[in-house]
Structures are given as structure tokens and as C-alpha cells.
Amino acid sequence: MSLDIKQKNTKLIRTLLFVVVGMFGFGYALVPIYDVLCDITGLNGKVESTAVKEVVFPIDKNREITVEFITSLNESAPMVFRAETNKLKIHPGQYYTVNFYAENKTDKPMVAQAIPSISPGLAAEYFKKTECFCFTEQTFKAREGKLMPVRFVVNPDLPPQYKTITLAYTFFDNTEKSVNK
């Protein structure tokens, strides 16, 4: 094999390894790209994780929307978790408060995080929360139970095809991860 081919090989390998490293990086780059895309398009039912300022909307008394509340526990976290009510008929523009109850069933302190999800996903941007226990991690003393309010409003701009919105919360037991921090 001539020197010429060796040089060509070295050059080619260098380029190809660059592609390999680049594609490994691209795999990681997909993480922020995915978040940004979900954010821009409001897909995936991803909800704002911070409170919004309470603004006054015109209340649309003629329109009634059903808001359903679902609670679940991840990997059978040792908790009790339920909503005060399963569903609520609401008017867009009016503020409502719903209480959720969560209880630590263990004899040790617990750190838990509730993750919200709204379906249909495209309705998520019209669902505004001014107060929610899901914005931060919740700390529970041993056997402690807490009543936690969620205050929300549905923006009257919500397109007319949406008649039911489901708000689902899943509580994750984060005690171990928090201890490791």
C-alpha cells in the first residue's frame, strides 16, 4: 500500500471519527431541542412549572367546561394522594381553587414531587395556575398529611372544540435523590 493511500486513510478516518463524536453529541443535543420544541409548540401537555400572576379575564358565563382531576402515585410511592373532587364544571375566565390531599404513610420524613400533565396537550397553554403544590418539592414529616390548594383559571381564548380538560398529577417519591443531593 502506497504512502498516498495511507495519508488518504488517515484523513478519512479523522473525518469519520469527527462524525462519530458529532453524532454522539447530537444525541445529547436532542434533549434541549426536544424541550424547546415542546415549549414552542405546547405539545406533550407540558405545563408551566412556575406560578403565573393573577390577571383578570372576562368571565364567559355562557360556556361551561369540565375539568377532571386525576391523581396517581409513581412506582407505588408510599403515600395517600387524592383530589377533593373528581371533576368541576367551570366557566372560562373565572378563578377556582381545588384542594388536594397527600399523606406520607411511612415513619420517616419524605420528599416528594408532583408532576402535572394536561390533556389534551394543546389545551395546556390555556390552563393557568397561580398556586400549585407541584411548583416545588414537598416535604412531609413522618405520617404527615397535608391539604394543598391549586388555584387555576382557564383562559377564555380556549378554542371552542375543547369541552373537557384533564389535569393529572403523579407524585414521585424523591426522598432518596434529595438525600443524595
Next chain:
Amino acid sequence: MSAVIAEHDDHHDDHEHHDHGPEKGLLRWIITTNHKDIGTLYLLFALAMFFVGGIMAMIIRAELFEPGMQFVQPQFFNSMTTMHALVMVFGAVMPAFVGLANWMIPMMIGAPDMALPRMNNMSFWVLVAGVLLLASTLFMEGGAPAGGWTLYPPLVLQTGKALPFAIFSVHLLGISSIMGAINIIATIFNMRAPGMTLMKMPLFVWTWLITAFLLIAVMPVFAGAVTMLLTDKFFGTSFFDAAGGGDPVLYQHIFWFFGHPEVYIMILPTFGVASTIIPVFARKPLFGYSSMVYATASIAFLSFIVWAHHMFTVGMPMAGELYFMYATMLIAIPTGVKVFNWTATMWKGSMTFETPMLFSIAFVVLFTLGGFTGLMMSIAPSDFQYHDTYFIVAHFHYTLVPASVFILMAAGYYWLPKWTGHMYNEKIGQLHFWLSAVSVNILFFPQHFLGLAGMPRRIPDYAVQFADWNMISSIGGFIFGASQLLFLYIVIDTIKGGTGEKVTDEVWEDAHKHGLEWTLPSPPPYHTFTTPPTVIPTEHI
């Protein structure tokens, strides 16, 4: 990198002393840098893994023979479906094609060896290490991975002690594939004989070139995805953990960004071999050579932009569903071009039906069937019915078993006389073909019905209304599995001397018009084309 080149230089110096035969004894196979030796190693390893993965499939079919739990625990059953897939994909089909590439590409393009022989040796042994590591998870506390070959979180994160081992084995398999791919690209770009222009290359070389680019583009993405799983489980990151702000659906996007091109990594070289064999037995040049090249490149390109058709039910918005639906349907066009070209090649040809041709014809027919069910599933609203049922199992097995595996068998029968210098037993070969072709349909066709009726995949037990078709499918599976022992017998028999018939250099009538490998003696000497060939066959153009 310079180290590799420098070492290669030594090898090269040996080379010029000539009459440098293989090492004596077992060490030959461990330290060899000869493309034919490494090709043989890859092919034999793939054949062994084909039987290991096959035994796992037999366990699955035995458990599904009747409703209710018969032989294994559900957890072990799920390990079997997961390991069967991983072993067959990464241990059998991919290495088998790399083995063919090693043996045939240098001989087809008139090169003395692969461009990077030391790396070639290393990529084989890294593969062995990877597969052994994967197999070792079967004996670990908590069992082998059982969340499906797609390794979706959060389920896969519940794997016991085996998780990090499985992930490292995926890393090793990825490194091995990437090294193999770089080697193939370097060989094809830099080692072609004078006059062997790109558009004169046999299609097998073309399809492998494109496959190699797919490999270096997507294996690193998969490595990244499993690394994220690893750090999520052990280092407190939250890529896919909703509690920490991650999203499990993100994993599916990253996985299928790798996964869909991966599917074509297994099928494109299949197309290449089919395009090599069919013209020889139809005694006609390949119809539409350049359209075959462009179709292959189009399929490779499309494979990068259709991944979410594996995730139609994940809750995508309408626009996403429609985009991925139409993009997926587009793939049918270049694929259709290929099927028409193969058919047109056979049209009015002087066909004979030796075993390699029989397997190739069965491939054209049955692959098309698998392609049609793929089209059905590309229709997003219909896919909601087919998703995660036995329908998808039937679909991808049709595109893998009577397609990739049949073509690997065809390649075996086609080139074994060249590799060994002995003729295989045609009668047993044909028996193997007919048993395989009939039983593979008994095995997989009923799974379409099961899937349409709603039987979910990856479950050890099922409702009684699925009993009849499952039993038929299992019977087909057992016949298919047993038939492959004939292939094992033929391979061993041919290596030992076969029918004793003296094979000519070109083995098949007028094969020398179709590829440079048929201008070499059978078996070819240890080193071939140390001086480049001067006449380039152009029959296929």
C-alpha cells in the same frame, strides 16, 4: 490514529516478502488481520449466535404453544423476547453482513485486503466481548433485561443487577460496529482497483457503503441514549425521569432516531446481496443498476426523518402524525423501485433455480409482503389498532427472517463454493429451502391474524380465543428452527469437502461477468489482488 497506520505499515512490509501464508494453529484466528480469516470468524460467530437467538425463540414459541403458563416464569419469558431480539440483531444479522463485507468487498473491488486490518481484528473481538457480556446478564441477580430490545424507561430502569452490564455491552457492540463501518468506508473509498469507479462497483459494495454511513451516524446516538439511561439510574440525572423534569417520551425519540436507520442497516446489505445473486441465475445484467444505487441512497436518507412512526400512539399532535405518516409512505417508492428492478431482471431471463436463487426469489416475494404490512402501519389512524400487537411482530419478522436471514442463507450457498473450493449438496440445500420457506409462513403468517384480533406482543400468556393460531405459529416455528440444522450440516459438510465435485473458478455459469471474485481461484489464495486486476466486469451496468 497514527499508531494504527504505523502498525499497518509493518503488516504491509511482511506482505511484500510474499508467500506469507496464515499462522499455524489456533493463534491464527486470534491475531489474524487477513480479511478472509476475519470474514470467516464473523460468519461463524453470526451462525453460532443465530442458533443461540433461535433457541430463545423456541422457548418463546414453546411457552405460547398453549394459553396459560407452561414452562417459564413471565419475567424470564420477557427476558427471552428482549435477549432474542438483541442477540439476533447485534449478534447474528449485523455481524453476518460484516462477515460478508470482509470476505467479499476487497475481492469485489480488486483490493488486497481491508484498508485497516488491525482495526478489523479488533472490531471482531470487541463484538465477541460485547455479546458475551450481554449473555452474562442471563445469570445475574434479577435476570437479564426484560423490558424489550427498545430498552424503554422507566421499565428498563427496573432491571436488576444486569442493567449496567447490558448498557456496557451495547457500548461495546456500538464501538465494534463503528470500527467496522469506518474500515469499510476507507476500503471502498481508497482501495478500489484502477478502473473500478464508484458506478462500476457491484451493488453489494454500494449498499454496504451506504449502510456504513448509517452506522457511523446512528450508533453514537444509541450509545448516547443508553448512557443517559445509565446516568439516570446511577448518577442522579433526570433525562427520562419525570420527577426531575425529564420525559420518558424523549427516550423514545432518541431511540427511534437510531432505531429506524438501524432497521435499514439490516436490510440494505440484504438488497445488495439479492441484486448480486438474481442477475447471475437469471443470466441477465441487473435491471436499472443506477436506479438501484439512487434508491438505496434515498431509503437511507428517508430513514432519518421517519422515526416517530414507531410512536404514533404516544400522543403526538395531528401535524406530527400526518408528517410522519406521509414521510413513511414515501419509503415505499424507492423500495418499490428495487422490487420492480429485481422482477425486471428475472423477466425473460434464462432462469435456473439453484438454492441461492430459490432463497433470493423467496426474499423478493416475502419481503414485499413485509413491506405491504409496513405500509398498512404507516397509516397513523390504522396504526392505533396494530400498535404493540402481534401484527407488528409479524411485520418486522417478515422483513427480517424471510428477507435478511433468507438472503444470508442465499449468500452462504452462493459463495460457499468460492470460499471453500467445494460444492455444497444441492439436494439438501433445496430441502433446506423448501422446509424454511413453507415453515416461515406457517410461523409468521398467523401472527397477522393474532395481531388484528388484538393479541399484544411481549406477553407470556393470552386469552383462549388466540389459542389456535398460536399453536399453528408455534408448530411452524419448531419446523423452521429444526430446518436450520440442515444449514449447519451443509456448512460443515461443505467445509469438509462437500460433494467432492471440483468447482471451477467461476462456480456459477458466466459468473465472472458479474464480479471480480469469480475471476479468482476457488478457494482463493490467502492473499488476493496484491497486484490490482486490470479487467473490470461491467455486466451489471
